[in-house]
Amino acid sequence: MNKHYSRILILSGAGISAESGLATFRSSNGLWNNHKVDDVATIEGFQRNPALVHDFYNELKTEIQKAKPNAAHLAITKLQQEYPAQIDVVTQNVDTLHEKAGNQNIWHIHGQVNQAVCLNCGHILETWGDVDTQTICPQCQVMGMMKPNIVFFGENLLYMDKVDDALRHCDLFISIGTSGVVYPAAGFVQTAKYYGAETIEFTLDQTANNYLFDRHVYGKAGETFPPFVEALLQDIKK
Numbered sequence: 740m741n742k743h744y745s746r747i748l749i750l751s752g753a754g755i756s757a758e759s760g761l762a763t764f765r766s767s768n769g770l771w772n773n774h775k776v777d778d779v780a781t782i783e784g785f786q787r788n789p790a791l792v793h794d795f796y797n798e799l800k801t802e803i804q805k806a807k808p809n810a811a812h813l814a815i816t817k818l819q820q821e822y823p824a825q826i827d828v829v830t831q832n833v834d835t836l837h838e839k840a841g842n843q844n845i846w847h848i849h850g851q852v853n854q855a856v857c858l859n860c861g862h863i864l865e866t867w868g869d870v871d872t873q874t875i876c877p878q879c880q881v882m883g884m885m886k887p888n889i890v891f892f893g894e895n896l897l898y899m900d901k902v903d904d905a906l907r908h909c910d911l912f913i914s915i916g917t918s919g920v921v922y923p924a925a926g927f928v929q930t931a932k933y934y935g936a937e938t939i940e941f942t943l944d945q946t947a948n949n950y951l952f953d954r955h956v957y958g959k960a961g962e963t964f965p966p967f968v969e970a971l972l973q974d975i976k977k
């Protein structure tokens with residue numbers, strides 16, 4: 740690479756959290772293995788059986804709360820602290836490992852598991868406790884209208900104004916641990932490339948949109964991403 744970048748966008752997916760012990764979505768023992776996607780990740784599923792959906796995310800929340808960030812998350816912190824560029828972290832992950840690692844400028848485009856949104860008044864409730872069909876919104880006091888603040892299939896992504904700006908202005912687009920299957924996020928690389936960014940992906944398996952990346956680094960992100968950060972930091976000294 741040997742270049743100085745002024746704006747870097749890091750897109751993360753479930754693969755970055757795999758080494759922290761959290762299941763990815765599409766692996767053989769994936770997160771949805773025992774559940775139908777339609778039941779736990781669509782708005783129709785939530786309307787059909789909100790109790791089941793709350794149970795699913797309450798369980799996931801407990802698991803996520805115990806997880807610790809790994810070397811890939813921590814390398815992002817180092818990059819943000821030591822590399823003189825604006826660096827945004829756009830994550831599809833609903834876990835909070837980027838925050839736990841001390842990353843900054845994190846945009847949870849698919850929501851986050853420790854939040855619920857009131858469908859009556861829009862209030863966002865931050866909690867690591869259980870949320871269910873009996874939960875009362877602390878703002879409007881209506882019961883049974885809280886939905887996990889997870890972007891279900893068919894819903895709009897969050898923070899797209901921030902993401903659009905970063906996609907148009909970044910000169911380096913880094914993807915870590917995402918299969919490139921789920922749109923719109925799978926299309927971000929195309930936009931960044933169109934506006935002139937270099938593109939690189941860190942993944943274990945071949946991704947669906949791999950033809951859009953200039954470089955591919957195969958392996959566990961906890962092992963491959965920290966040396967890449969070191970190389971970027973060396974480059975700015977040249």
Ligand code: OAD
Nearest residue numbers: 752753754757763764765831916917918942943944959960
């Ligand atoms: P996937 O499960 O589809 O893909 C995980 C990717 O991470 C794969 O390409 C793996 O090869 C790679 N991977 C696994 N372990 C890795 C490791 N240790 N280091 C590097 N890469 C590794 O997960 P996502 O692409 O994140 O949405 O899935 C996208 C969205 O699908 C999720 O955000 C979720 C689901 O719909 C919501 O929950 C709203």
